[in-house]
Amino acid sequence: MPNQHDNTANLLNQYRDYLALLGRLQLDPMLQAKVDVSGVVQATMLEACESDWASFEDQEKLPWLRRVFSNNLIDEIRRFRTEARDVRRERPLSHRVEQSASRLQVWLKSDTPSPSQRAVQAEDELQLAGALAxxxxxxxxxxxxHHLKGVPLEDVSRIMQRTKGAVAALIFRGTTQLRQIMQPS
Structure with a gap:
């Protein structure tokens, strides 16, 4: 018979791709090679399993997970920094995680004032993260x-070491595939 911990773990799996996406959006290329985003996601999932996360209201779950993930990501990044702890660097990262979540919301074109609409928006964000994965x-x-970090196409082509046309084609094919995946059935 499954216990509360197993049920929480099963519920949390739907958030795994979303948190990984937020992590990738926050790390600059230099840190991406050093920070294990999947490990940070796993640590966040473990914290949620050990908390009373399952008892939260639906509209509280995603903000709580983002906050815990942001704190865990800050801790992981701190390992690779040789400078003394600087609290000023931590606030912007947690703020940037929220901004990335906002970019996802904008890209999904969802303005959600009510709790039920926020719940639908959270589902859309999770679906987008899963589709991207x-x-x-x-x-x-x-x-x-390009779309979630707002990097100009020319810079994306330089970062990816591809021609501008090749990057545009990747974006076109990817967004076409995303629309197919996310289309209501």
């Missing part, structure tokens, strides 16, 4: 950089 790496990276 299912894309080929190059398409996912191009879409994340």
């Amino acid at each position: 299912s894309l080929p790496d190059a398409q996912r990276e191009a879409i994340e950089l």
Whole structure:
């Protein structure tokens, strides 16, 4: 018979891709090679399992997970910094995690004042993160950089070491595939 911990873990799995996406959006290329985003996601999932997360209201779950994830990401980044702890650096990162979540909301074109609409928006964000995770790496990276980080196409082509036309094609194919995946059935 499954226990409360197993039920919480099963509920949390739907948030895994979303948190990984937020982590990838926050890390600059230098840190991406050093920070294990999947490990930070796993630590966040473990914290949620050990908390009373399952008892939260639906509209409280995603903000709580983002806050815990942001704190865990800050801790992981701190390991690779040789400078003394600077609290000023921590606030902007947690703020940037929230901004990335806001960019996802804007990209989904969802303005949600009511709790039920916020719940639908959270589901849409989770669905987008899952859909992005299912894309080929190059398409996912191009879409994340251009649409979610706001990097100009020319800079994306330089970062990905591809021509501007090749990056535009990756973005086009990826967004076409995302629309198909996210289309209501």
